[in-house]
Amino acid sequence: MSSERDPLLTTPSRYHATVRDSEEAGEEKLGPLEISRLNRWAILVGIWLANFLSVRRTFSLMASISSEFNKSHQVSWLGTAYLLATCTFTPIYGRLCNVMGRRGANQTAVLFAALGTVACGLSPNMNILIAARFLGGIGGGGVFTTSAIITSDMFTLRSRGLAQSVAGVFTAIGMGLGGPLGGLISDRFGWRAAFMMQIPLFLLSFTLTGYSLRYVTPGKGKTSREVLSRIDYGGIITTLVWVCAILLFLSYRYNEQLPWDDARVISTLVVAIVFFLLFIVVELKLAVEPVLAPFLLKQKIPVLVGISNFLVAFCNFSIIYFFPMWFQTVMLSSASIAGMHLLPSSICMSIGSIVAGWSMHRTGKYRSINLTFGISPFIATMLIATMNENSSPARLWLSIIPLGFGNGVVLQTMLIALLAHIPQSAMAVGTGFGQLFRSVGQVGGVAISSAIFQSVLDRELRKRIHGPDANEIIRKIRQSAKLVVSLPPDLQRATRDSYDKALRIVFIMAMCSTLVAYIVRLPIPDKSLDEPEPAAPSPQAPKHPAQADIENTASFSTSPLDTPFDSDDEDRNERTPILRTMNSRPNLKRPRRLSGYESVDGGMDLENDVIGGTARRK
Known part of the structure; x- marks a missing residue:
């Protein structure tokens, strides 16, 4: 039986078997541009809700937090720790979207953001709270990256700007209202409630994407070991160390006004330089899938x-x-x-x-x-x-x-x-x-x-x-x-x-x-x-004739009057499942809203059978 882990476009040797399995199971395998409007809206609400939660600022809570813990000199680290984690782990989510899949990567980000929020609400002291903010930052940066990638999947290039702009509204609302709203909740129920009240919304976001984010894209399945081996651990660790060292250097030298010959000032500056150089070496020479993408x-x-x-x-x-x-x-x-x-x-x-x-x-x-x-x-x-x-x-x-x-x-x-x-x-x-x-x-x-x-x-x-x-x-x-x-x-x-x-x-x-x-x-x-968007067709296998039909339609785009949320109003033939399209080779009278799919053996790899997701380029 076919599943979302199967390649969307198969090689001729596997094509008939895949179609037969799909037909026997009565399943329709839809690409991201072919899903229904209801499904698309469910996905968008899920990722936009996570965007809103991930940009809420804690500056309105800092006075209450510092008063409870008597640690006013450490309160600035609540923001810095979050940003440090975001800076360090954000780049990896582009890779995780390819090796774990869109759903797997997005839900990983939402899970970390939610766990960090819970840990903030339950923190017994300032040090634990700072660590919890760092944990939340690991997910917060990933929420934005995965949301942008998922939105780009579901819309043609021309419509992506409009779709991304609506996501920007949720981000701006979170940035603008997060502080005042958090302060209002803190004044009435305490600063811990300002964190804990976010959890139901995180659960709603997780549920919506878990149920709806199931479109398919081309690729091959990989094992858990292969998935994990592609993560750029060296890039993550070196980035974390050199950015953290820079922050400590700036804090020691300028915030605390320590002299240049102080051991803490010198050591943090040296560590920052050394690990930055190590980061460059790892990214250019050692990493299999570098987060910096040297190309x-x-x-x-x-x-x-x-x-x-x-x-x-x-x-x-x-x-x-x-x-x-x-x-x-x-x-x-x-x-x-x-x-x-x-x-x-x-x-x-x-x-x-x-x-x-x-x-x-x-x-x-x-x-x-x-x-x-x-x-x-x-x-x-x-x-x-x-x-x-x-x-x-x-x-x-x-x-x-x-x-x-x-x-x-x-x-x-x-x-x-x-x-x-x-x-x-x-x-x-x-x-x-x-x-x-x-x-x-x-x-x-x-x-x-x-x-x-x-x-x-x-x-x-x-x-x-x-x-x-x-x-x-x-x-x-x-x-x-x-x-x-x-x-x-x-x-x-x-x-x-x-x-x-x-x-x-x-x-x-x-x-x-x-x-x-x-x-x-x-x-x-x-x-x-x-x-048409640039593509890198794979030379590994000849194209199936039906695939050529699909690729020929990729050069068409939506008209200026289309909106990115109108798929239910389109002719059903425009949303025909891809496998059925390949089987029947319809005479396309109107352009289908497909763009940029790779060739049959397309060098993009799906997730393993346990995790779930989409593709990467070799």
């Missing part, structure tokens, strides 16, 4: 997209983590009001994602909208960097809007630009490649910005605060932004000016980052999304 480093467009992703993420996270602090320390706003200033950006990021997706779907182009709105984040950061206490309320609330809208456009168009310039068989690895640069940018945006901020803040405070107790006062001010509002007037004025100066440097750095990102994107050419 993409030789191509212009993936490299430019990766650099843009890094710089955009760097800018975004510099603003996300420090923009509310400016209102809290300079304007003396409450923590909740300060956090609400991020909400306009999140809302407009959703709008930007939808605008970009619809534009690409209608026009089949991405470059013009990218260049038009890609400069918006630079304008926003310039406005933010020049804000002061006398700025109008409209400017204080609205300056951040172009940042969210512009980056919503940029992130969607760059993903489609990347997918348009790589073979269909490299889609999963390419998506992970882009996410790697984005994850490193997120970590860098927090860690580097924090190091610069703390260094400048310490310098500015020492310029303005003098006396026998100056060192102790400065230490307390640097450790707690909440302390500013309770300081005596003269000391408060000096502290507000110091915070303003330090945060302005961070905003200027973010402004430079997004400007360089815009310049980097200028050479990326436009490519019609109506063109």
Whole structure:
């Protein structure tokens, strides 16, 4: 009996037996472009729900957590640990989608994210909580990568932008509402409830994908040993060590102001350099399936997209983590009001994602909208960097809007630009490649910005605060932004000016980052999304005549008036199961919505019989 692990397109020697088994069992084997609308929506709701949960921020919970554990000096690691795990493990999910399958990889990510959330809610101390955040980050990064890959499976290239833009709405909602919602739950039920209340939604996401994510793609089954042997353990370990060492170096040298000759500063810097070099050696020389995908480093467009992703993420996270602090320390706003200033950006990021997706779907182009709105984040950061206490309320609330809208456009168009310039068989690895640069940018945006901020803040405070107790006062001010509002007037004025100066440097750095990102994107050419996607046909076996019929239809794409959610309204012949199509060789009068399938022996491998999933390129 055939199952989802069987190759979708078989060699002539296996073809008749496979068709006979399928017909005897009365099964229909549907590809990702042929599944029903109901099935597609179930999959999308499942992966989008996981997206929403994975981007919820903990900054609104930090005060409550630090108060319970009395560990305010460690509270910043709650965000850093999550980002460290995301940066380290995100790239591997592109490979896992190929060796474990889409369903297996996605549910692995959701499982880790859910376990991390439960562990956070049950943590007895700060160290366990930090470890739990790291565990959640292992899954959080994978949720985004697998969601992007699954969405790309189910839609033609032209429609992917629109579908991905809707996913961007869920991401933006999670980023915008996660903090305020978490703070509201924390105030009413405690910070642990803010974590535990997410579990039913994780279960719903897991159930929806487990039941619905069962489409088939070409490939061959592999054993568990073969699956596990392809994972790039060396790349994971070396990435974890060098990124963690960099974070510790920045913390020791700039946050704690240790001298350069301190053993902790020197040792962490040396470890970071050594393991970064080891990572390069592993990826280029040793790894069977490297997470870095060296073949993409030789191509212009993936490299430019990766650099843009890094710089955009760097800018975004510099603003996300420090923009509310400016209102809290300079304007003396409450923590909740300060956090609400991020909400306009999140809302407009959703709008930007939808605008970009619809534009690409209608026009089949991405470059013009990218260049038009890609400069918006630079304008926003310039406005933010020049804000002061006398700025109008409209400017204080609205300056951040172009940042969210512009980056919503940029992130969607760059993903489609990347997918348009790589073979269909490299889609999963390419998506992970882009996410790697984005994850490193997120970590860098927090860690580097924090190091610069703390260094400048310490310098500015020492310029303005003098006396026998100056060192102790400065230490307390640097450790707690909440302390500013309770300081005596003269000391408060000096502290507000110091915070303003330090945060302005961070905003200027973010402004430079997004400007360089815009310049980097200028050479990326436009490519019609109506063109057939590049494929790498296998020379291993001759093509079956029926397969040629299918491949001939791959060059067609949806019209600009199609939407990515209309499959139930199409003629049934357009969704005929692939095996039945091969058996009957119908006279196709209208183009089928298939694109980029590999040849019969296509070098993509399915998962083993236990795990479940799809394909990779040899």
